[in-house]
Amino acid sequence: MSIEATLARFAHEARPSAEARDILRLCLRDWAACGIAGAGEPVARILRAHLEGSTGPATLIGGGTARAGHAALCNGTTSHALDYDDTHFAHIGHPSVAVIPAALAQAEQTGASLDALVEAAAIGAEASIRVGIWLGRAHYETGFHQTATAGAFGATLAAARLLSLEPQATRMALGLAATRASGLKSQFGTMAKPYNAGLAAETGVEAALLARAGMTSAARGLSDGQGFGPTHHGAADATAFDGLGDDWALIGISHKFHACCHGLHAMLEALAGMDALDEDITSILVATHPRWRRVCDIAEPRTGLEAKFSYRLTAAMALSGIDTAAISSFTDEAARDPALCALRDRVSVVSDDTLTEMQARVTIATGAGDRIELCHDLDATLPYPARAERIDRKTRALIGAARADALRLAVEGEALEPLTRLLAQDVSS
Amino acid sequence: MSIEATLARFAHEARPSAEARDILRLCLRDWAACGIAGAGEPVARILRAHLEGSTGPATLIGGGTARAGHAALCNGTTSHALDYDDTHFAHIGHPSVAVIPAALAQAEQTGASLDALVEAAAIGAEASIRVGIWLGRAHYETGFHQTATAGAFGATLAAARLLSLEPQATRMALGLAATRASGLKSQFGTMAKPYNAGLAAETGVEAALLARAGMTSAARGLSDGQGFGPTHHGAADATAFDGLGDDWALIGISHKFHACCHGLHAMLEALAGMDALDEDITSILVATHPRWRRVCDIAEPRTGLEAKFSYRLTAAMALSGIDTAAISSFTDEAARDPALCALRDRVSVVSDDTLTEMQARVTIATGAGDRIELCHDLDATLPYPARAERIDRKTRALIGAARADALRLAVEGEALEPLTRLLAQDVSS
Numbered sequence: 001m002s003i004e005a006t007l008a009r010f011a012h013e014a015r016p017s018a019e020a021r022d023i024l025r026l027c028l029r030d031w032a033a034c035g036i037a038g039a040g041e042p043v044a045r046i047l048r049a050h051l052e053g054s055t056g057p058a059t060l061i062g063g064g065t066a067r068a069g070h071a072a073l074c075n076g077t078t079s080h081a082l083d084y085d086d087t088h089f090a091h092i093g094h095p096s097v098a099v100i101p102a103a104l105a106q107a108e109q110t111g112a113s114l115d116a117l118v119e120a121a122a123i124g125a126e127a128s129i130r131v132g133i134w135l136g137r138a139h140y141e142t143g144f145h146q147t148a149t150a151g152a153f154g155a156t157l158a159a160a161r162l163l164s165l166e167p168q169a170t171r172m173a174l175g176l177a178a179t180r181a182s183g184l185k186s187q188f189g190t191m192a193k194p195y196n197a198g199l200a201a202e203t204g205v206e207a208a209l210l211a212r213a214g215m216t217s218a219a220r221g222l223s224d225g226q227g228f229g230p231t232h233h234g235a236a237d238a239t240a241f242d243g244l245g246d247d248w249a250l251i252g253i254s255h256k257f258h259a260c261c262h263g264l265h266a267m268l269e270a271l272a273g274m275d276a277l278d279e280d281i282t283s284i285l286v287a288t289h290p291r292w293r294r295v296c297d298i299a300e301p302r303t304g305l306e307a308k309f310s311y312r313l314t315a316a317m318a319l320s321g322i323d324t325a326a327i328s329s330f331t332d333e334a335a336r337d338p339a340l341c342a343l344r345d346r347v348s349v350v351s352d353d354t355l356t357e358m359q360a361r362v363t364i365a366t367g368a369g370d371r372i373e374l375c376h377d378l379d380a381t382l383p384y385p386a387r388a389e390r391i392d393r394k395t396r397a398l399i400g401a402a403r404a405d406a407l408r409l410a411v412e413g414e415a416l417e418p419l420t421r422l423l424a425q426d427v428s429s
Numbered sequence: 430m431s432i433e434a435t436l437a438r439f440a441h442e443a444r445p446s447a448e449a450r451d452i453l454r455l456c457l458r459d460w461a462a463c464g465i466a467g468a469g470e471p472v473a474r475i476l477r478a479h480l481e482g483s484t485g486p487a488t489l490i491g492g493g494t495a496r497a498g499h500a501a502l503c504n505g506t507t508s509h510a511l512d513y514d515d516t517h518f519a520h521i522g523h524p525s526v527a528v529i530p531a532a533l534a535q536a537e538q539t540g541a542s543l544d545a546l547v548e549a550a551a552i553g554a555e556a557s558i559r560v561g562i563w564l565g566r567a568h569y570e571t572g573f574h575q576t577a578t579a580g581a582f583g584a585t586l587a588a589a590r591l592l593s594l595e596p597q598a599t600r601m602a603l604g605l606a607a608t609r610a611s612g613l614k615s616q617f618g619t620m621a622k623p624y625n626a627g628l629a630a631e632t633g634v635e636a637a638l639l640a641r642a643g644m645t646s647a648a649r650g651l652s653d654g655q656g657f658g659p660t661h662h663g664a665a666d667a668t669a670f671d672g673l674g675d676d677w678a679l680i681g682i683s684h685k686f687h688a689c690c691h692g693l694h695a696m697l698e699a700l701a702g703m704d705a706l707d708e709d710i711t712s713i714l715v716a717t718h719p720r721w722r723r724v725c726d727i728a729e730p731r732t733g734l735e736a737k738f739s740y741r742l743t744a745a746m747a748l749s750g751i752d753t754a755a756i757s758s759f760t761d762e763a764a765r766d767p768a769l770c771a772l773r774d775r776v777s778v779v780s781d782d783t784l785t786e787m788q789a790r791v792t793i794a795t796g797a798g799d800r801i802e803l804c805h806d807l808d809a810t811l812p813y814p815a816r817a818e819r820i821d822r823k824t825r826a827l828i829g830a831a832r833a834d835a836l837r838l839a840v841e842g843e844a845l846e847p848l849t850r851l852l853a854q855d856v857s858s
Contacts, residue, residue: 042643043644046639046642046643046644047639047644049642050638050639050642053484053485053496054483054496055482055484056482067482067483142655142660143654143655143656143659143660144660145608148608175616175619175621176621176624178613178615178616179574179577179611179612179613179616179621179624179625179628180611180628181611182608182609182610182611183608184607184608184647184650184655184656184657184660185655186607186647186649186650186653186654186655186656187604187607187608187646187647187650190604190645190646190647191644191645191646192604192605192608192644192645192646192647195605195608195639195644195646196608199608199609209479210475210476210479210624213475213478213479214471214475215472215475215476215620215621215624216619216620216621217616217619217620217621217624218613218615218616218619218621220615221613221615221616224615225572225615226571226572226613226614226615227572227613227615228613230572231571231572231573231613231661231662232660233660
């Protein structure tokens with residue numbers, strides 16, 4: 001069966017496992033908190049202002065409603081603005097920011113339940129991960145942003161599911177997505193990075209709606225000789241769709257629990273093993289994969305932004321009990337704080353190519369002569385209760401305890417409305 | 430200077446020559462007639478229905494108004510639905526269907542004059558042709574639809590010009606277009622082919638508006654190591670921008686004067702040298718480039734659609750005085766007509782690789798023993814008066830004499846409104 005037929009049937013027939021649905025609900029909470037926290041970012045404000053005059057039933061994070069496609073665009077962009085949303089390493093991208101906004105906008109337009117949203121988003125996220133694997137590292141290394149490209153196909157399937165499209169129409173939707181999907185990594189560091197996620201979400205909504213209305217497209221839009229994959233340097237990994245519908249790759253999704261560069265996370269997780277700074281620390285040695293040394297090893301950061309790319313300062317922050325999950329912790333003041341800087345200067349960073357990019361090892365020496373070694377591997381998926389507890393802490397750090405609690409309840413309910421009401425809170429108020 | 434800086438300055442400073450503006454006005458007439466004639470096509474109806482509820486000042490061909498971006502999407506698609514719009518062979522694409530809808534929608538939104546629209550569209554068309562040349566045949570052969578990809582950059586510059594963007598903002602608009610531009614050739618034969626043109630037009634409008642609002646992007650979105658060109662198999666032809674602003678490549682644009690496959694046009698132009706069928710023709714030998722034999726050499730077409738891909742039948746039609754400019758000439762009845770079929774059966778087609786793809790040679794033998802040889806080369810640009818006269822005939826064949834005359838007057842005027850009133854005529858009425 002062609003990839004397109006496989007994906008179309010998957011969107012039509014799949015029943016996400018209970019575990020996949022549970023994980024998706026965690027993703028939904030995490031995504032919503034990232035979106036609410038990001039709604040004041042300049043790129044989010046620019047898009048909301050741009051969409052003034054768009055009328056429709058779909059909620060805009062930060063306030064207002066719009067056409068479904070526009071809401072998907074705006075919310076995809078807004079939720080990726082802080083770059084604090086979830087990641088799937090095999091997909092090489094961020095599944096939720098492309099898929100959930102499409103599913104949410106389509107769910108609002110069709111009056112679907114929260115359960116139906118969760119199911120469609122799980123199907124879309126799974127598809128985007130599988131397509132990301134199928135496109136492979138070759139696609140990414142060439143310069144494509146899998147979040148946006150593979151994400152567009154996932155968003156399309158999520159929207160198709162909520163529209164109950166027949167497989168033939170879903171194939172047309174995938175074909176339309178194939179001729180629209182885009183997004184370059186060379187935009188990183190600009191507002192167009194989060195915009196890429198929004199474009200993927202919008203593509204999903206538009207492709208599904210137009211296919212339902214009868215628009216035709218290439219039936220093998222991804223895998224044809226001149227389809228999306230071959231034209232976009234796709235590796236065409238034939239194993240990418242093995243077990244689709246039975247095994248849920250989305251369960252391996254990673255959440256960011258620190259509001260800084262991903263390269264620092266393994267170290268910060270390792271340091272989380274130290275409860276408090278009640279030792280007289282003389283030195284801290286951080287070993288990391290060599291690639292990260294070029295990304296996030298600013299020795300003496302001067303600003304909050306630079307602090308997000310500094311092993312030495314964030315290690316000092318973590319050891320001083322500062323919450324690295326909170327965006328508000330990364331300030332210019334923190335970067336200049338004398339006590340933090342004194343601790344920072346006891347941190348050394350070394351490369352160790354026996355570590356993977358997901359691993360870190362921290363060795364702490366104390367004045368009493370003790371030597372403490374802490375390790376962490378981000379590839380080891382957290383068990384569900386631990387993950388839920390971390391998401392709890394993260395959402396509280398991001399949007400405050402009251403809204404985080406309301407969000408948890410909203411995501412556990414049956415109706416969409418408590419969730420959309422939280423998302424719609426006016427960011428200027 | 431980088432390509433992006435060159436293009437941004439061009440959009441800001443260029444003054445299209447009088448000849449370029451004259452040609453652009455012909456393109457505008459031709460484009461509008463293709464759009465009006467295409468407004469009843471299924472893909473156009475699907476898009477107009479999809480955009481119901483979009484509110485804004487921009488005219489939809491076939492009736493209604495919408496947001497500028499939506500109008501660009503709808504009108505780009507509608508005007509390419511019949512595949513009867515203009516072509517630039519070096520660009521390897523159709524400039525007007527991507528650029529004019531973006532310029533028109535932006536002109537309506539900003540209240541610009543027809544002169545300003547013409548100037549912006551000339552700048553956008555010129556840029557799309559130059560970017561098409563820069564991307565080159567490698568891009569096209571890989572599977573990209575230059576009409577859509579290069580077209581998106583031209584549409585962006587046209588919109589940027591009408592918004593009077595400063596060069597720095599125009600570079601941001603080009604960066605946004607770089608991360609959005611898309612469109613695959615494997616969609617040919619489906620509704621997604623004209624949709625590709627619409628997407629390019631929409632990208633131009635959206636990118637320019639968002640850049641004006643302050644959205645940032647990669648400053649070297651096309652030419653960066655992982656910019657649009659390198660990631661999309663662009664040839665990076667360094668000569669593509671030579672003489673930009675002084676020489677207007679758009680003057681070499683070709684218009685289609687026959688409502689059938691482009692491969693037949695050189696033959697039909699050659700046959701136009703025969704005024705009427707007052708000879709006793711015994712045989713007609715058509716020589717064409719070998720490539721076209723695989724594209725449009727259906728020996729005995731059974732339907733009007735197949736007739737559009739038949740040297741033998743269209744030669745018989747032309748020699749019988751049937752107007753091959755009129756879409757309505759290509760009917761199932763014509764394909765079955767006994768007199769036409771009898772003449773068709775005297776036509777033979779041969780390959781001749783000494784001809785270019787733009788050339789044809791027709792040799793007619795008569796019962797009286799005469800031998801008439803007719804040749805045509807589509808690469809030889811028609812002088813302006815002849816071109817204007819052909820466009821006159823074509824627009825009359827497409828939309829009737831009354832509307833064609835009104836269109837000619839509208840395009841010669843100063844205000845947009847007579848043009849948009851013609852475009853907005855309800856297609857169902």
